[in-house]
Amino acid sequence: MTAMIRSTAIVPQLHIDNLSCRYERPHLFSGRRNKTPPAVDDVSFAVGAGETLALVGESGSGKSTIARTIAGLFPAAAGRLRYGGHDLTLPVERRAAELRRLIQIIFQNPDASLNRRHRIGSIIARPLRLFFGLSDADSRQEVASLLEAVRLPTDYAERFPSEISGGERQRVAIARALAARPSLLLCDEIVSALDVSAQATILELLRSIQTQTRLSMLFITHDLAVVRWFADRVAVLYRGHLCEVGPVERVFAPPYHPYTSLLLEAVPVFGRRREAAGDAASPAVTSSPPTTGCAFASQCRHRIDGLCRSAEPPWRQVAPGHAIRCHLEASDLNRITGRAATGARLQVAAAQKS
Amino acid sequence: MTDLSVLLESRPRPAGRRFALQRLPVSAKVAGLVLLAYAAVAMLAPAIAPYPPNEIFVGSPFEPPSAAFLLGTDSLGRDVLSRTIYGSRTILLMGGAAAGLSASIGGLLGMFIGYRGGVLDEVAMRMLEIIMSIPSIIFALLIVGSLGASAPLVAVTVGLLSVPNVARVVRAATQSVASEDFITAARARGETSLSIVLRELLPNVTGTLIVEFSIRTGYSILFIGGLGFLGFGAQPPTADWGLMVNEGRGTIDASIWPVAAPAAGMAMLVTAVNLFTDGVNRLFGPAEQGGVR
Numbered sequence: 001m002t003a004m005i006r007s008t009a010i011v012p013q014l015h016i017d018n019l020s021c022r023y024e025r026p027h028l029f030s031g032r033r034n035k036t037p038p039a040v041d042d043v044s045f046a047v048g049a050g051e052t053l054a055l056v057g058e059s060g061s062g063k064s065t066i067a068r069t070i071a072g073l074f075p076a077a078a079g080r081l082r083y084g085g086h087d088l089t090l091p092v093e094r095r096a097a098e099l100r101r102l103i104q105i106i107f108q109n110p111d112a113s114l115n116r117r118h119r120i121g122s123i124i125a126r127p128l129r130l131f132f133g134l135s136d137a138d139s140r141q142e143v144a145s146l147l148e149a150v151r152l153p154t155d156y157a158e159r160f161p162s163e164i165s166g167g168e169r170q171r172v173a174i175a176r177a178l179a180a181r182p183s184l185l186l187c188d189e190i191v192s193a194l195d196v197s198a199q200a201t202i203l204e205l206l207r208s209i210q211t212q213t214r215l216s217m218l219f220i221t222h223d224l225a226v227v228r229w230f231a232d233r234v235a236v237l238y239r240g241h242l243c244e245v246g247p248v249e250r251v252f253a254p255p256y257h258p259y260t261s262l263l264l265e266a267v268p269v270f271g272r273r274r275e276a277a278g279d280a281a282s283p284a285v286t287s288s289p290p291t292t293g294c295a296f297a298s299q300c301r302h303r304i305d306g307l308c309r310s311a312e313p314p315w316r317q318v319a320p321g322h323a324i325r326c327h328l329e330a331s332d333l334n335r336i337t338g339r340a341a342t343g344a345r346l347q348v349a350a351a352q353k354s
Numbered sequence: 355m356t357d358l359s360v361l362l363e364s365r366p367r368p369a370g371r372r373f374a375l376q377r378l379p380v381s382a383k384v385a386g387l388v389l390l391a392y393a394a395v396a397m398l399a400p401a402i403a404p405y406p407p408n409e410i411f412v413g414s415p416f417e418p419p420s421a422a423f424l425l426g427t428d429s430l431g432r433d434v435l436s437r438t439i440y441g442s443r444t445i446l447l448m449g450g451a452a453a454g455l456s457a458s459i460g461g462l463l464g465m466f467i468g469y470r471g472g473v474l475d476e477v478a479m480r481m482l483e484i485i486m487s488i489p490s491i492i493f494a495l496l497i498v499g500s501l502g503a504s505a506p507l508v509a510v511t512v513g514l515l516s517v518p519n520v521a522r523v524v525r526a527a528t529q530s531v532a533s534e535d536f537i538t539a540a541r542a543r544g545e546t547s548l549s550i551v552l553r554e555l556l557p558n559v560t561g562t563l564i565v566e567f568s569i570r571t572g573y574s575i576l577f578i579g580g581l582g583f584l585g586f587g588a589q590p591p592t593a594d595w596g597l598m599v600n601e602g603r604g605t606i607d608a609s610i611w612p613v614a615a616p617a618a619g620m621a622m623l624v625t626a627v628n629l630f631t632d633g634v635n636r637l638f639g640p641a642e643q644g645g646v647r
Contacts (some may be wrong), residue, residue, distance in 0.1 A: 071542050072542070073538060073541060073542060092541060092542055092544060093541075093544070095544070097544060100542070100543060100544040104542075105539070105542050107535040107538070107539065108535075109535065112534045112535040112536065113534075113535035113536050113538075113539050114536055115536040115554055115557070115558070116558075117557035117558055118557070126543070127543060130543055130544065130545070176539075180543075
């Protein structure tokens with residue numbers, strides 16, 4: 001199954017095989033675990049060198065949990081995670097320094113991810129000291145060039161995070177990640193907290209850095225316009241389950257997984273009228289997810305009664321490198337969800353223009 | 355027509371870098387000056403005290419205040435003013451040492467258990483609560499009574515008895531910081547717990563620590579004075595305020611000064627410390643966390 005999802009053109013560096021994660025803690029005395037539905041359930045994907053994989057899904061779909069698991073900040077309940085020759089199931093405290101250096105994570109909110117009591121220069125210098133043993137004096141030059149790399153004035157090194165704007169702060173967070181000379185960057189909603197112009201600057205910056213360094217990126221977002229513009233491949237996540245994986249241009253064109261189609265319709269497009277109420281099932285999650293069958297079944301407009309709620313949907317390869325996990329045949333999906341293509345095409349066109 | 359130029363005027367940004375103490379309320383500034391005066395008196399004691407503090411019969415017993423003995427003399431004819439001046443040394447040194455001990459140990463402990471959480475937090479907190487549930491005066495009398503009274507031991511005992519209180523407050527302050535992403539980022543880099551506590555957490559709880567140090571100073575001074583009065587502090591003939599009050603109380607009908615002078619010194623010192631603490635709390639306290647650099 002994994003082999004199918006994998007892109008053929010690029011040698012994958014990051015392998016996630018059948019990853020499951022649970023938010024639960026054994027009770028202090030009884031040791032009994034309460035059964036909660038997994039936040040991430042049997043997810044597999046791979047990211048190649050120099051590739052950007054976008055992980056999309058609504059909030060609570062497990063996107064950030066996956067990133068945190070890869071970074072070793074959250075334990076995997078099951079699955080195999082590898083990066084190059086390294087085993088990623090180890091918690092970060094037990095990982096080799098080299099592995100910690102190679103994988104860097106950037107968080108959504110730079111106000112929280114930068115220590116407000118430290119000057120920007122010392123924030124960026126910290127990984128230099130930790131991973132390369134540079135003294136404060138030696139790292140000064142390196143900090144200046146990192147600030148230049150993220151297009152910030154070098155005298156910002158003397159400032160505190162509170163003295164610069166939110167977009168600039170996120171660039172400091174990027175500079176800190178780059179200081180470790182990573183080969184995989186985990187970007188957890190890094191532009192969601194920024195205004196649109198700051199978003200564009202950050203994304204262009206990451207793009208140019210990526211072309212220079214062949215950095216791999218796992219780009220977590222809920223913004224489909226950003227995905228369309230920024231990512232090479234997309235993985236669509238619904239409540240911890242992967243629904244669809246493929247190259248951006250294929251995922252954004254029919255056939256769609258019914259959930260992907262719903263996501264694309266949910267993107268507000270200026271000038272497009274809302275569809276009839278009965279047609280647009282709300283993607284909002286109301287009940288706890290089913291334990292059997294397709295996770296999306298209760299929300300799905302094209303549910304096959306008696307099948308979708310009871311049996312796990314199979315992965316179907318609809319094009320090279322493009323797979324959809326659904327009980328419906330590709331041809332059926334094409335026919336049923338193709339209608340959404342109108343809206344999606346509008347959306348994609350809007351994204352390309354901006 | 356209204357004058358709109360006021361809207362265009364850019365107001366100078368309040369200088370954030372201004373020395374924090376300048377923003378203290380007036381009461382705290384006055385209290386701060388009083389504390390400085392106490393410190394000066396304590397440091398300059400040999401220069402300003404008119405007589406050696408422990409020398410007996412520099413005058414006759416129970417002399418009333420006069421030009422020669424500004425605060426009179428005690429039952430052994432010792433100069434009350436000189437003894438009171440020297441007594442400030444003992445109390446400031448012991449109070450400061452006790453507060454410093456409780457703030458540093460309690461601060462480190464609070465930061466560690468607040469950061470690590472989990473079972474360590476549960477166990478450590480229950481143990482601290484057990485210590486706090488025992489009245490500290492009984493605890494102190496037990497320790498000092500069995501190990502022998504001496505100034506360093508009293509300071510250490512009083513300091514250690516305050517550790518749980520400091521740890522509890524610092525733990526709470528730490529918990530609110532520990533969940534922030536810069537701590538997660540430090541973990542992801544592979545920083546050790548010690549480095550996270552000292553480098554990432556400590557600068558964010560300094561306000562709380564300063565306030566706790568201040569609170570503990572006032573508390574320790576009173577506590578140490580009380581122990582001295584009970585005879586479990588400095589031993590005679592040391593000029594110790596608590597001890598002086600105890601020694602003078604039997605002959606209070608002969609002269610009130612040997613009791614009044616150290617008692618007034620203690621009262622003013624504790625009041626000043628408390629007023630200063632109050633001001634510091636307004637600057638650095640929980641509500642203002644993050645407001646001061």
